[in-house]
Structure formats: structure tokens, C-alpha cells
Amino acid sequence: MKQENIRNFCIIAHIDHGKSTLADRILEKTGAISKRELKSQMLDSMDIERERGITIKLNAVQLAYQHEKDEYFFHLIDTPGHVDFSYEVSRSLAACEGALLVVDAAQGVEAQTLANLYLALDNHLTVIPVVNKIDLPNADLPKVTEELENIGFDKEDIIFTSAKTGEGIDSLLEAIIKKIPAPTGDVRKPLKALIFDSLFDAYRGVIISIRVMEGEVKVGDIIRMMETGATYDVVGLSIDTPKEKAISSLKAGEVGYLSASIKSISDVEVGDTITLDSNPAKEALPGYQPMKPMVYCGLYPIESSKFEDLREALEKLKLNDASLTFEPETSKALGFGFRCGFLGLLHMEIIEERIEREFSIDLIATSPSVVYEVVLTDGSKVMVDSPTKMPKREVVSKTLEPYVKTSIFTPSDYIGPIMELCQDKRGTFLNMEYLDQTRVTIHYELPLSEIVYDFFDKLKSYTKGYASFDYEVIGYKESNLVKMDILLNGEVVDALSVIVHKDFAYQRGKIVVEKLKEIIPRQMFEVPIQAAIGTHVIARTDIKALRKNVLAKCYGGDVSRKKKLLEKQKEGKKRMKRIGSVEVPQEAFLSILSTSEK
Amino acid sequence: MVKNCYVHIPFCKQICSYCDFCKVFYDTGYVSSYLNSLEQEIKKNYKGEVLDTLYIGGGTPSSLSLAELERLFSILSVFKRSSSCEVTIEANFDSITKEKLNLFQLFGVNRISFGLETTHQWILDKMGRQLDLDDVVNTISYCKEIGLSNINVDLMYAFPGETVEEVVEDVSFIQSLDIPHISTYSLILEEHTKLYLDKVPSILEEEDAKMYEVICSELSNFCHYEISNFAKDGYFSSHNLCYWRNREYYGFGLGASGYLDDVRYSNTRSMTHYLQGNVRYEEEKLGLRDKMEYEVILNLRTKWGISKSQFFSCYHKSLNEVYDYSSLVKDGYLKEDEDFLFIPEEYWYLSNEVIVRLLEEEVV
Numbered sequence: 015m016k017q018e019n020i021r022n023f024c025i026i027a028h029i030d031h032g033k034s035t036l037a038d039r040i041l042e043k044t045g046a047i048s049k050r051e052l053k054s055q056m057l058d059s060m061d062i063e064r065e066r067g068i069t070i071k072l073n074a075v076q077l078a079y080q081h082e083k084d085e086y087f088f089h090l091i092d093t094p095g096h097v098d099f100s101y102e103v104s105r106s107l108a109a110c111e112g113a114l115l116v117v118d119a120a121q122g123v124e125a126q127t128l129a130n131l132y133l134a135l136d137n138h139l140t141v142i143p144v145v146n147k148i149d150l151p152n153a154d155l156p157k158v159t160e161e162l163e164n165i166g167f168d169k170e171d172i173i174f175t176s177a178k179t180g181e182g183i184d185s186l187l188e189a190i191i192k193k194i195p196a197p198t199g200d201v202r203k204p205l206k207a208l209i210f211d212s213l214f215d216a217y218r219g220v221i222i223s224i225r226v227m228e229g230e231v232k233v234g235d236i237i238r239m240m241e242t243g244a245t246y247d248v249v250g251l252s253i254d255t256p257k258e259k260a261i262s263s264l265k266a267g268e269v270g271y272l273s274a275s276i277k278s279i280s281d282v283e284v285g286d287t288i289t290l291d292s293n294p295a296k297e298a299l300p301g302y303q304p305m306k307p308m309v310y311c312g313l314y315p316i317e318s319s320k321f322e323d324l325r326e327a328l329e330k331l332k333l334n335d336a337s338l339t340f341e342p343e344t345s346k347a348l349g350f351g352f353r354c355g356f357l358g359l360l361h362m363e364i365i366e367e368r369i370e371r372e373f374s375i376d377l378i379a380t381s382p383s384v385v386y387e388v389v390l391t392d393g394s395k396v397m398v399d400s401p402t403k404m405p406k407r408e409v410v411s412k413t414l415e416p417y418v419k420t421s422i423f424t425p426s427d428y429i430g431p432i433m434e435l436c437q438d439k440r441g442t443f444l445n446m447e448y449l450d451q452t453r454v455t456i457h458y459e460l461p462l463s464e465i466v467y468d469f470f471d472k473l474k475s476y477t478k479g480y481a482s483f484d485y486e487v488i489g490y491k492e493s494n495l496v497k498m499d500i501l502l503n504g505e506v507v508d509a510l511s512v513i514v515h516k517d518f519a520y521q522r523g524k525i526v527v528e529k530l531k532e533i534i535p536r537q538m539f540e541v542p543i544q545a546a547i548g549t550h551v552i553a554r555t556d557i558k559a560l561r562k563n564v565l566a567k568c569y570g571g572d573v574s575r576k577k578k579l580l581e582k583q584k585e586g587k588k589r590m591k592r593i594g595s596v597e598v599p600q601e602a603f604l605s606i607l608s609t610s611e612k
Numbered sequence: 613m614v615k616n617c618y619v620h621i622p623f624c625k626q627i628c629s630y631c632d633f634c635k636v637f638y639d640t641g642y643v644s645s646y647l648n649s650l651e652q653e654i655k656k657n658y659k660g661e662v663l664d665t666l667y668i669g670g671g672t673p674s675s676l677s678l679a680e681l682e683r684l685f686s687i688l689s690v691f692k693r694s695s696s697c698e699v700t701i702e703a704n705f706d707s708i709t710k711e712k713l714n715l716f717q718l719f720g721v722n723r724i725s726f727g728l729e730t731t732h733q734w735i736l737d738k739m740g741r742q743l744d745l746d747d748v749v750n751t752i753s754y755c756k757e758i759g760l761s762n763i764n765v766d767l768m769y770a771f772p773g774e775t776v777e778e779v780v781e782d783v784s785f786i787q788s789l790d791i792p793h794i795s796t797y798s799l800i801l802e803e804h805t806k807l808y809l810d811k812v813p814s815i816l817e818e819e820d821a822k823m824y825e826v827i828c829s830e831l832s833n834f835c836h837y838e839i840s841n842f843a844k845d846g847y848f849s850s851h852n853l854c855y856w857r858n859r860e861y862y863g864f865g866l867g868a869s870g871y872l873d874d875v876r877y878s879n880t881r882s883m884t885h886y887l888q889g890n891v892r893y894e895e896e897k898l899g900l901r902d903k904m905e906y907e908v909i910l911n912l913r914t915k916w917g918i919s920k921s922q923f924f925s926c927y928h929k930s931l932n933e934v935y936d937y938s939s940l941v942k943d944g945y946l947k948e949d950e951d952f953l954f955i956p957e958e959y960w961y962l963s964n965e966v967i968v969r970l971l972e973e974e975v976v
Binding site for chain 1: 618797798800817818820821824839840855861863868869870871876878896905906909910943945959960961962963964965967968971972
């Protein structure tokens with residue numbers, strides 16, 4: 015493989031702009047896969063990815079492409095599109111020289127189009143703008159072209175494609191060859207390979223995705239991880255075409271997978287540099303800082319015996335998801351579990367779902383919390399990522415919470431509703447810019463905790479799905495925060511406590527107790543539900559006592575049917591957690607999130 | 613040794629709007645073929661045991677004509693009966709006649725169970741039932757006259773729109789009949805019934821529970837021996853008790869269920885299949901755990917509850933080795949004396965909840 019014939023690139027886009035479909039079409043065009051083999055969205059291999067239509071984990075594929083008598087090798091690295099995963103986007107970018115920026119021909123430039131573009135430019139990548147879905151009846155090419163020109167592209171550089179019909183794919187492949195530079199690393203220098211992903215395979219141990227920057231790695235070499243110092247024999251090297259193909263070496267500029275019988279998950283850190291033990295490089299690659307988790311929640315197994323299984327599941331998931339953090343935590347109500355940190359709410363949901371599906375562990379997730387900063391009366395600072403860690407009010411001198419700056423892209427018709435939403439969420443208006451005659455970007459400062467709840471869903475419903483948004487964390491600001499407890503049958507349920515702004519506590523308390531009343535089934539006795547700040551009760555409602563749960567008379571001795579009914583009831587109870595003497599279903603722990611009636 | 617037997621007669625002159633039990637419209641042609649198939653099923657399976665109870669249920673057995681009833685009884689005469697054998701037949705007031713009652717008696721029927729359900733015309737209309745209260749009074753007095761005094765009447769409550777006062781009126785009417793056994797049950801809106809399909813909303817849980825409470829207190833002169841059953845002393849239904857005591861029983865006929873040699877089975881509900889001789893629909897082979905679960909589920913429906921000594925002699929394990937019920941006793945949901953573990957009457961209407969909790973306390 016000649017280095018000058020290699021092109022390493024990724025595809026970046028706003029969610030739903032057709033990134034994965036475009037990748038499929040490129041695979042098909044380069045003959046990596048026949049049309050018949052093509053499952054829709056080939057690169058998304060996890061069930062959840064295909065079902066949700068989003069790409070969660072990255073994937074690297076090598077494609078051979080014949081162009082004007084030369085054979086080129088494309089390394090296509092797929093990236094996630096959702097705002098929660100911008101960290102993973104930056105990981106993929108570090109392994110590339112170029113990026114295809116995909117924009118939907120009907121939707122135009124959206125919030126994450128810009129966010130991803132800036133990330134790519136920060137990484138010094140060559141960006142090719144691609145307007146996709148030109149087959150759509152409502153495609154508006156002049157408008158999208160104008161928008162792309164407004165964000166700094168030349169009209170001539172824009173490629174128009176339809177991943178659905180295949181139109182424009184050939185020009186796109188040609189542009190990749192002509193515009194994206196070949197990698198440049200020196201094969202004769204000591205090995206420097208960037209770990210940009212890893213996953214756990216039950217048979218082969220940890221498998222690492224690498225981009226070789228300098229030097230060469232061969233099967234049989236002894237490698238060293240520059241950060242952790244661990245050394246291993248290289249057992250196998252391979253590339254994905256997208257069928258796995260074993261190879262004997264990887265040279266500067268190439269992308270592939272490395273396996274070395276690595277059983278200890280903690281030896282591998284994404285972002286670390288691999289070098290040769292015998293001839294090590296002097297300095298590691300710059301790598302990148304793992305992004306700090308923004309949202310925390312407690313994850314508890316419903317069956318307490320599954321605690322160790324849950325630990326194992328989290329360890330395996332962390333392997334290719336460096337941004338996931340966890341540490342053991344105990345709850346009076348829920349027993350032993352883990353306090354887990356996530357990049358955002360979607361990230362959290364996906365991890366929960368993967369644990370339940372791939373590891374078959376039923377979970378209770380407590381309500382998500384951001385990290386608060388609490389200054390105590392003695393002047394010391396405490397970071398609080400869980401309501402249970404909130405210091406007593408008497409020793410608190412002030413509380414601060416993280417704020418973000420949001421960019422909301424919207425047709426101008428929805429400016430009113432969006433401003434109303436942002437005000438409700440304690441937002442401060444910064445400014446507003448017109449993108450063209452009908453579209454604007456609105457900038458607000460908002461507390462991160464408000465975004466964690468239901469901001470995204472609300473934004474979508476307020477704007478009929480037309481608005482998109484992105485945010486960056488801008489730091490901490492003082493805020494009047496209190497811990498609100500929920501009492502069931504007179505006892506505080508620690509897993510239901512939440513930190514809220516004092517001015518909104520009364521309203522939130524009322525909504526939460528009502529919601530819990532709907533979710534918690536009637537018990538053998540009346541159960542009061544209260545919301546309280548300290549000892550002061552701010553809202554209360556009661557779950558009426560169960561009055562009837564009985565099987566009526568038995569017709570002709572058909573008692574099997576009764577037993578089946580009781581078994582069904584027993585199954586139902588398994589999904590609940592007994593707290594004190596009250597049985598609480600899983601959903602109750604997230605009900606605390608509801609911020610509006612119904 | 614099986615000592616109990618249920619025989620199902622699935623024919624009805626009218627289909628009630630709430631009924632999801634196995635029944636078909638009465639049709640002379642079908643009846644004779646049905647009785648032939650029934651005879652085959654009995655001949656093939658009955659092993660000659662002496663029966664303590666025989667229960668002819670439905671459907672509406674009394675909807676058959678005199679000749680058909682004669683044919684039925686001749687088929688059933690194959691069963692050996694003990695001297696005190698309880699023979700029950702179900703009947704409706706609008707299809708019963710003196711001749712039929714005489715014939716019942718001739719066969720040896722010594723207990724009769726009438727479906728009354730309600731005395732209120734508007735509810736009867738919605739149920740699709742017919743009833744003349746004078747007929748009720750006359751029929752009951754004729755039964756007593758010929759010595760057929762072991763009588764049960766079924767009462768249904770919690771019909772959508774029904775009031776507690778109407779239930780009280782029903783109970784007083786039944787009391788006035790001076791009979792020794794009453795079965796009551798609250799309406800369940802079952803799928804595949806007319807009421808369900810008409811999307812009739814069910815009554816509030818509180819109302820339903822209130823009606824049950826009122827019925828229990830109105831019937832305080834009876835012994836409340838099972839969740840849905842009330843009887844004067846000496847008139848407990850032996851056949852129904854065989855179900856609650858987890859005993860074996862034959863079940864013959866369309867849709868019937870039985871329990872023999874550790875197998876709980878139910879027959880097909882398809883008349884076509886039944887007439888073709890494809891009788892059995894499903895069988896559940898019981899393991900030890902299943903049997904113990906049935907023992908608990910069924911016995912706890914009665915006021916006596918479950919006998920710990922009997923449990924031990926059956927399963928060679930003590931009840932509290934299998935289910936750790938100590939916390940349920942502590943909370944008062946179960947009570948125990950020297951031999952019995954039972955649900956106190958105030959929790960009968962929540963018995964599913966109590967039983968499920970008990971089953972959850974299974975010691976592995």
C-alpha cells in the first residue's frame with residue numbers, strides 16, 4: 015500500500031442528515047459489499063444503533079478504489095452525530111486527514127453541522143461539504159448552497175449527492191482523492207500509533223483500533239502503551255473491509271485493528287500512544303483529554319445479587335467508551351449500585367439500554383444530576399454529583415451550578431415559543447443572528463441541569479421538530495439551590511432526592527408527587543407521598559389503599575387459570591423494588607424528571 | 613383415589629352478556645351428538661372409582677328437554693356413587709319445570725344450584741337474562757316440597773351502574789327464600805364477552821369492595837366458609853371444597869377441567885373438535901413445587917386455610933420450610949393457630965396480594 019494512495023477520512027453531520035446511508039453507498043460503490051449483502055446502515059452494527067437510527071460507536075473500514083489506473087485505499091471512519099457524542103467525534107477526527115461534512119438538502123445547516131465543522135477545523139482536517147438527499151421533493155439546493163457559503167465554503171467545492179439513488183457518489187469519490195491529503199508519517203521512525211477505540215471480544219480479549227502515525231507495527235512485535243506502561247505481544251493485526259481480513263503489518267498512515275491477548279481492561283486507554291518496546295518513541299502523541307461527564311445518575315440492579323454482573327458490564331462498556339465513569343455507591347432504598355457519569359442524557363439512556371439488553375440486567379436508574387459546586391461556611395469547596403452528597407444547609411454558604419451557552423437554529427416563526435421555553439428554564443438571552451431571511455440562531459445562557467431534563471423534547475415539540483440545538487459549557491454560576499426530598503409513607507427515599515432551584519421547588523414538588531401517585535400502584539394500606547425541603551413539607555398527596563385484588567368464583571374447577579393469573583401478578587412484582595413496606599416500580603425513579611403536568 | 617367428578621353441559625337458551633364460560637346456543641341436533649361424545653369420553657376415561665361428589669354444571673343443564681335429560685342421566689349412571697354422594701345440578705329458573713325437578717330427584721340429584729344473579733329488571737335486560745320473581749319463589753318452594761332442600765343461589769354484584777342499595781335488595785330477596793347456600797361473585801369484564809366488546813366501564817374498586825362488605829354483613833347468619841361462598845351449617849358444598857382442598861377430580865365434557873395423576877388438564881372449547889373426539893386441549897404436568905403452590909393458592913381461599921400437618925404429610929416438608937411467611941404473619945396479613953395458616957377475613961378481598969407475597973417468600 016503506497017502511502018500517497020491512502021485517504022483517511024470521516025463523515026460528520028447533524029443527526030439524521032444521512033451520514034450512515036451515505037457511508038453505505040460508498041461501501042457499495044467501492045465494491046466492498048454487494049447490493050444484496052447491504053443491510054441498511056451497514057456500519058451501525060449494534061441493534062440499538064440501527065433501531066434508533068443513530069451511530070453510537072465508531073467503526074473503521076478499509077475500501078479499495080480504482081481510479082485512473084491507480085489503486086487507492088480509503089479508510090472510512092464513522093462517527094456519531096448526536097451532541098452527546100462530540101467527544102467521540104473528536105476521537106475519530108484525530109485519526110483522519112479529511113472529513114465529509116454532510117448537510118441535508120432540505121434541512122440545511124443545523125446546530126451540529128456547525129459544531130462538527132469547528133471540531134474538524136480545530137483538528138486541521140480538510141473538509142469537503144456534501145449536500146445529500148438531493149432527491150427529496152423539498153430539497154432546496156440554492157438555499158443550502160447559500161448557507162454553506164455563509165459558513166465559509168466555496169460554491170465550487172460543494173458536492174451534491176443522493177445516497178438513496180447513488181447520484182453524485184462518483185464525483186464525491188473523486189473529490190476524496192483530489193482534495194483530501196494523503197497521510198505523511200515516516201515509516202522509518204520509531205512506532206507511534208494512536209489508540210482511537212477499543213472493544214472487548216470474548217475470545218480474543220481487548221481489540222484496539224489504531225491509526226499508525228509513524229513507523230510500523232508487525233505481528234510478533236512487543237508493544238508498549240506509553241501512558242500505562244503495559245507491554246504485550248502483538249498476536250494479530252487486521253483490517254475491516256468490512257469483512258475482517260488478517261494482515262501482517264500496519265505502516266505509517268494506515269488504520270486497523272490490533273489484538274494482543276490483552277485481558278486487563280485497565281491497561282488500554284483510548285487516546286494513548288502505542289510504541290515498540292525495543293525501539294520506543296521519545297514522546298507520545300498529543301492524544302486528547304477524555305471529556306468530563308456532565309450528567310450523573312445511580313444505576314442499581316433490581317436483583318441485588320446482580321451487583322457484580324453490573325460492575326463487569328460497566329467495565330466492558332467503558333472499554334470503548336472512555337467518557338463513561340462509575341464508582342460504587344450505596345442507597346438506603348436501593349442497596350448497592352454505581353454512581354455513573356455520562357456525557358449527556360442520550361448517552362445515559364443508551365448505556366442503560368445496552369446493560370439491560372446485552373448483559374440482561376434489569377436496572378433502576380435514579381434521576382440524573384449535574385455536578386454542583388458548594389462553597390461551605392469555612393470557605394472550602396465541595397463538588398456534588400449526587401443529591402445525597404449535598405451538605406447540610408447550615409454549613410452551606412453558597413451554591414453554584416454549571417451553565418451552558420446554547421445555539422438554537424430555528425425558522426424565525428418559532429422565535430417566540432423558543433424564548434418562552436428558555437425563560438421557563440431559567441435562561442438568560444444573549445443574542446440572535448439571522449442566517450438568512452427565514453432562519454435564525456438564538457443564543458441563550460441556561461443552567462445545564464435544565465437541559466438535562468426535557469429541554470430537547472420540549473424544543474422539538476415547541477417548534478414542530480424544526481429547531482436544532484447545540485451547547486457548550488461555559489462555567490459555574492451562583493444559584494439558590496436546595497435539596498428536595500421525597501417521602502413515601504413518612505420515610506425519605508434517598509434515591510428520589512433531587513437538587514432544585516429554590517424558586518421552582520414548590521412547583522416541581524407538586525408535579526413529582528402527583529406523578530408518583532400515578533406510577534406507584536395501590537398498596538395494602540394508604541401511602542402518603544410528600545415532597546420536603548429539610549423538615550418543611552412543600553407538597554403532599556396520598557395513594558389510596560388497595561381495596562380489591564381477588565379471584566372471583568371458580569367455574570367448573572378451572573383452577574389452572576387462577577394460578578396463571580397469580581403467576582402473572584408475581585412476575586409484575588419482580589419489576590418492583592420494595593422500599594420500606596411500599597412496592598415501587600422502576601419508572602418511579604425517573605418520574606422525578608417530569609417538569610410539567612402530564 | 614379420585615372421588616369427585618365434574619360434567620359439563622354447555623347448552624344455553626340465551627347467551628348472557630358477561631359470560632365467557634364455555635357455552636353454545638341450545639340446539640336439539642347438537643345435544644344428541646354431544647351426549648354421544650360425552651358418553652365416549654366417560655367410558656374411555658372413568659376407571660370405576662366410587663364417587664363422593666358429582667357435579668353437573670354448565671352452560672345450563674336444565675335447558676335440556678326431558679328426553680335429553682333422561683339420556684344424560686342414563687350416561688351418568690355408569691358412575692359408582694357412595695351412599696352419601698353429593699349430586700349437584702345447575703339450573704335456571706326460566707328453563708326449570710316440575711317434571712324436570714322430579715326427574716332430577718329420580719336420578720338422585722340431592723343438591724341444586726340456581727343462577728339468579730340479580731332481581732333488578734334493568735340489570736337483567738343488560739345481562740340478556742329473563743327472570744320472573746314469582747317463578748323463583750314457586751320453584752324454590754316446590755324443591756323444598758319434594759325434599760330437594762339443599763339449594764344454592766348465585767348472586768352477581770358490581771354490575772356497571774349498580775348501587776349498593778340494589779345489592780342489599782338482592783340479598784334480602786335471597787334471604788327471604790330461606791335456602792342454605794349462597795354463592796356471590798363480582799362481575800369481571802372478561803374479553804370476548806358482549807359487555808367487554810361494548811366497552812362497558814367497570815365499577816370503581818371502592819364501590820366493589822363496599823358491596824362485598826355489605827353482602828358479608830347482610831349474610832351474617834350464614835357461615836362465610838370461602839371467599840365467594842356462604843352456607844348454613846352442614847350445607848358446605850363438598851364438591852367445591854374438593855377444588856379448594858386441592859383434591860383430584862374428573863372433568864368431562866366440552867371445556868371441562870380435571871386433575872388426575874399429577875396432571876391438570878382442560879378439554880377443548882371447540883364443539884367441532886369435541887364431536888370429532890379431539891377432547892383434550894392442554895395438560896399441565898405438575899412438579900412438586902407446582903403441587904405445593906396449588907395447595908397454598910387453593911386452601912387459602914377457605915376460612916380454615918391450609919393445614920400445616922396435612923402439608924407435611926403430603927410433601928414431607930413443613931410449610932415454613934417452603935415459604936417463609938413469618939413477616940406476613942407479623943404484618944397481620946396471615947394468621948396461624950396450632951395447625952392452620954389462614955388469611956383473616958378482613959384481607960380476603962385482597963387475597964391475591966397476600967398469596968402472591970407468600971409465593972414470593974419461597975425458600976429456594
